Amino acid sequence: MRSLLENRKALVGLGILGVFAAVAAIGPWLVGDPTDFVAVPLLPPSFAHWLGTTAQGQDVLAQTVAGARSTLFLGVIVGLATVTVGAIVGTAAGYFGGWVDEVLSLVINLFLLMPGLPLCVVIAAYLPAGPVTIGLVLVITGWAWSARVIRAQALSLRQSVFVSSAVVIGESPLRIVLLEILPNMTSLLASSLIGATTYAIGAEVGLEFLGMGDLGAVTWGTNLYWASNDVALPSGSWWTFVPTGACIALCGFALALVNNALDEISNPRLSAERAFVRATGRKRLDLHAPTPVLKSVQGGSNAPR
């Protein structure tokens, strides 16, 4: 955790995410009702309306802020649910091995192969439109990605001495998975969570853009849906779709930065190289030199844990 705060990428990423979390938490009280018709349609950005108005005459800023709350909330919930399902299936396959692993791996691979969006639409078409439907559909189509990486890790941890000894002692599989295996893949779980949340936000926005969401609600996806279905593009009103898109991209970018930083910290090779470059001030690494070893630079990520 401390090394995470020493990493520049992680700091930038966490900073951006923090701003969005704050906006989502308190923003909606600071701006007006996003569904109010406040002014003439398609006003360009001005002092009265910082980001202009939509084709319906609603305030774009208020809609973007309100969208942040609903979209990010659903994104995080779906991300958590997706990783939970992935962890259950992945550790079960990795721990038990044998035919259980064969069957679960087959199912995981099948879900990985199926194109997500059409499957989402097939399921969502039969359910009432709304956030619950979208969340459910995204978990069904998204869990396999985390299940795959978690299975691989669980499989290799299963071979380790401390798990074998726990088995010999006679501990229950559930206890071994919860107390021995899962705590030893925290960084993997964290990066799966980040990946799943990124996927959830993107896919949620995509489904709502298709018109499968609750069109009465204000989310980033419905904002873009209305922007493309009203006359935003031909009328030259860029302000109806640019703010929402920029927010989505910033969130995705921040999540990717944190993920990247996690990778750097947990991969000793990358972090050793970084420490080496920082300590020696050399710009380029010799490609064929062995991985440089520096003893605990600033007590950072190389210190034995």
Next chain:
Amino acid sequence: MRFLLRRFGFYLTAAWASVTLAFVIPRLMPGDPATAMFSRFRGRLKPEALEALREAFGFTNAPLWKQYLQYVGHALQGDLGISIGYYPATVGSVIGQALAWTLFLSGLAVVLSFLLGTLLGLAAAWKRGGWLDGIGPPVLMLLGAFPYFWLAMAVLFLFGFQLGWFPLRHAYDDTLSAGLNLPFMLSTLQHVVLPAATVVAATVGGWMLSMRSTVINVMAEDYVLFAQAKGLSEARIVLHYVARNALLPNLAGFGMALGFVLSGSLLTEIVFSYPGQGYLLVRAVKSLDYPLIQGLFLTTTFAVLAANWMVDVVHVWLDPRTRS
């Protein structure tokens, strides 16, 4: 050969699973979607035609296993039922052309993106710490964070509406007759530039990053050091020793990513009114055209399976280890 046969078996299983999913999903849903669906046909369809449609979907009064067999039989014959929105056209005929356009657009975009990203990743990893390695990954990462369809809206807005450089919608100029003539082909190329470019822009960063990291790993291998010790030229080492070996893990990821890219390009099609599967999908959703939605799901899945099979064949061709 054994490898290819085993993979083929897996794709057959996947095809069976998706057909079965399409059968199971409507039956698992709350309420009675079958009745809701068929009530939309009432008054537009003769009773006999309605009965035939029920049979194609397996919604008859027969026991469930019999319904399933009937349904699979129809699906195997390529009979996907009748579209509600495009009545009386069959789903197969509605989808046929759209599938061709989708394969053209996303095939072109995926291959271009993969080649470009792989080359960039190779270059960035070879000149580690150079300018490409410095600015490439963060810029492409930011670009990749935008939803495909949003990039499409931005590009359409800028180059279509504001600058007027490219056509605004559709896959070719309506005034031309479709066929193998030069004006028509030029027109399709002109129309595909913007949609394909958005998909490439959104996906190229991923390929670049994964290629970069595999190249870095491969370059630490002993055989690369040995090649250098032999005094081989840099170009030969990069292309014959490093690139070939670094491509393999990337290629495996290529198959896996196809479904994901296809989903994104379906959304891109909607922005450009490109007459492919995605454009049909949104119309099917709006008119609650269940047979068409299901048909789109099956054909898209099958296309992804077929593409994966081709990736496997290429894999065998590139990697002698799979042949032994």
